[in-house]
Amino acid sequence: MDNRTLISVDRLSFSFYNQKVLYDICLDILPGQLLSIMGPNGSGKTTLLRLISRILSTTKKTIYIEGKDITELRQKEIAKVLAYVPQHIYDTFDFSVMDVVLMGRWPHLSRLQAESHKDREIVLSAMESLGVLELAEKSIREISGGELQRVIIARALAQEPDVLVLDEPTSHLDPGFSHQVMRIVRNVCRERGVGMIATFHDINTASFFSDRIVCLKSGRLVADGIPEEVIVPQILRELYGVDFAVMPHPENRRPFVMPL
Numbered sequence: 665m666d667n668r669t670l671i672s673v674d675r676l677s678f679s680f681y682n683q684k685v686l687y688d689i690c691l692d693i694l695p696g697q698l699l700s701i702m703g704p705n706g707s708g709k710t711t712l713l714r715l716i717s718r719i720l721s722t723t724k725k726t727i728y729i730e731g732k733d734i735t736e737l738r739q740k741e742i743a744k745v746l747a748y749v750p751q752h753i754y755d756t757f758d759f760s761v762m763d764v765v766l767m768g769r770w771p772h773l774s775r776l777q778a779e780s781h782k783d784r785e786i787v788l789s790a791m792e793s794l795g796v797l798e799l800a801e802k803s804i805r806e807i808s809g810g811e812l813q814r815v816i817i818a819r820a821l822a823q824e825p826d827v828l829v830l831d832e833p834t835s836h837l838d839p840g841f842s843h844q845v846m847r848i849v850r851n852v853c854r855e856r857g858v859g860m861i862a863t864f865h866d867i868n869t870a871s872f873f874s875d876r877i878v879c880l881k882s883g884r885l886v887a888d889g890i891p892e893e894v895i896v897p898q899i900l901r902e903l904y905g906v907d908f909a910v911m912p913h914p915e916n917r918r919p920f921v922m923p924l
């Protein structure tokens with residue numbers, strides 16, 4: 665384990681009832697770096713993120729947050745260091761956008777303690793960077809899917825975590841916002857030394873922003889490396905069963921793909 669490791673996953677296997685969905689997964693999340701998980705539908709990406717965030721529980725000692733076994737931490741202790749942005753948000757209460765982002769501060773407050781001026785400043789800054797400040801008073805039931813996704817990411821940043829876990833963070837965003845939001849999140853995390861793990865179906869977004877990419881197929885880790893090592897035709901064919909052309913991106917020369 666690297667001594668800067670924020671999260672270490674060590675031979676993690678997991679089953680839903682009698683269906684095994686993850687096999688011996690090992691990975692490390694490091695400060696300021698984005699580790700992306702790619703893989704076809706049903707390969708186990710969301711399950712992995714939910715285990716790391718302890719939305720799902722495993723009794724085995726296989727996941728460590730800042731060196732501590734996750735099974736021994738209380739939920740609030742986890743929330744102080746880790747923020748989770750789920751893929752889908754359903755059935756929300758009728759909160760305002762501002763209230764939802766303020767919830768990001770709860771892990772840092774003691775019971776019944778009101779937010780301070782500093783908490784509100786952190787919240788307003790997160791909302792401003794995600795472009796949702798003008799929605800502050802709107803109900804989250806009355807905003808678009810892409811706006812809601814940005815609000816939930818703002819809440820995660822307001823939480824000031826050491827680790828940010830993002831499940832398909834750009835799935836509801838148009839191409840402009842998708843790139844902009846990823847740039848903002850990556851820059852904030854690099855500045856603050858926050859480690860990130862994210863799933864992506866968009867190979868080009870993963871390639872452009874990731875420091876490292878792990879590929880899952882049927883619950884098994886089939887590739888792990890920097891984008892140039894992983895975004896290659898053979899691995900993409902193995903993952904998705906189709907051929908891709910791979911060329912350098914005009915801005916940063918990272919692999920850029922088109923299905924053939």
Ligand SMILES: Nc1ncnc2c1ncn2[C@@H]1O[C@H](COP(=O)(O)OP(=O)(O)OP(=O)(O)O)[C@@H](O)[C@H]1O
Binds near residue numbers: 709
């Ligand atoms: N709550 C659950 N109960 C039982 N099986 C589940 C549950 N959640 C997921 N699975 C199964 O676990 C496997 C992995 O699912 P998971 O959602 O982790 O995949 P994924 O890679 O995130 O997929 P996608 O790209 O479609 O979001 C799938 O076979 C799925 O049917």
